[in-house]
Amino acid sequence: MKTILIVEDDEYIGNMIEAALKNEGFATWRAYSGSEALLVFQSRPVDLVVLDLMLPGLSGEDVLSAIRTVPVVVLSAKSDLDHKVELLLQGAVDYMTKPFELKELVARVRVHLRPVDATRQQTLRYNDLALVQNEARHDGQTIRLTPIETKILSALMQARDGTMTRTALLDTLASQDVLMSASTLKVHMSRLRAKLKTLTGTDRIEALWGIGYHLS
Template sequence: MKNILIIDDDIHIGNVLEETLAKEGYSVIRAYSGTEALLVLSTTHPDLVLLDLMLPGLNGEDILPHIKDVPVIVVSAKVDVDNKVDLLLNGAVDYVTKPFNMKELLARISVHLKNTESMRVSSELTFEDIVLNTNTHVVKIGNTEIKLTRTEYAILKLLMQNPTQVVTKSLLLDRISADTPDCTTSSLKMHISNLRKKLREVNNKDYIEAVWGIGFKLRTE
């Protein structure tokens, strides 16, 4: 079930949106101010955001830069063309002017969710509960983002691209050398150790195993 965050202080409009979206099979979260929206976003990752601009506290323009990797449809009474252009350039995927046609809004929501899903499929590598985004270089286990060095990221990416194979030490060094000149034969073991530690700290699970004398592979049960 796709999860949609409505950020709007107009209770009536929010209620209508929530009721309609629920009937269409979406899960809905509500935020009634800019400050509350940031709090919600710090603990949840919705599939799409409907963002009003005129909010108490932080306004929609202030919130938009804080919304990462989520399609944002601005739903606002503001009709200024320059304002629309600025918002679209600063991260919004669409702009719907109030009052809006509900069928049109639902169609736009469906289109942007499909577009986002297509982009994620092409740009994400997954292994069990690890997700690596090759566009943003963000690595997550569940909802926890893992801060990796450039070398650690390159190693994990190569292992996730070959999830069932043993990747030899020589292949690892050859494939990642262009992006990570700091990784050498003598330092590879240290980089692998640091990567394993960072992944293990999330849920005490070891995702990478050494194959003695050959290289490394992702650990499967």
Template structure:
């Protein structure tokens, strides 16, 4: 059963969304503030998030960068095109304006879950001339194989699955724990440093950049 998190401080809207999603067969979790959402996400990973922007404590814009790796549909009363563009460029996969038709929102949810499922089962991930083949568990740059440790491979996989987004250190540790237990906060920088060095030696460029105080992302031209 797919799990969807609703981050919405308006109880009425949240209840409407929860009722509609539950009837569609989804499992629903709720958060009423940005701070509460991050606390829940530290122990629970939904397949999709519906995010309001006007939240108490940390607002939607502030927590969006911390949701890397999870499809986020923004549900907001803000209707300006500039707001939509900024949020979509900032990591949201879709944006729907309040008030909305429930049938349309459910369709958008279904599309994003389908897209996420296809991405999760994709056997090949690419970024510029960097290729990861999940079927053979190999990584190559310009066609040259790069030998990675299990932890380095797990880190790179998470970054390549969200190539335009910053993945926070805590989120990265949480995600790669599914593939390897050989990484802790104290050793994460060492693993990433070794990974960057191996990729740079073959590709003659830095593929991973550190975003100071936040986490890491793939370095785009």
């Protein structure tokens, strides 16, 4: 089941979108501000974002700039062509002008979630582990990862001998617009280790005291 993050501060509109998506078999998360949207996106599995631009606090444009790993469908009352082009160039996969038909929104969401051809999917492999989009795979089994967990595992899989210092890992995440402290990294790493242990039956990430982490 695909999961959609709905970022809309108007509760009535958000409820309508959520009902339409759930009616078509999608799971949903809700966020009512830009800051809340990024918090949800970084901590929970998300396949696509439906993003309203007029948000309290952090703007929809700022949220769009921070999300690079999943499709973003923008909703806006602005119909100016130059504004649409700017947002599409900024990274949005689609732009719908309010008011819109819910059936059309759902159809566009489906189009943007169509499976990518296998030859175009980027697959990372390390020993018997594979990472495809936001999924870790092992021996025919799959487990979903959050966007941050995906970035952490990707970095370790691409590191020499699967080993990274804590500083290097934090710098790699920062280069992908994920800023966190060492203590926050430890929390995400703990969750990732638990998921990989569930997937493979063994503890695959070793904490190297005073150094960093090693993926086996």
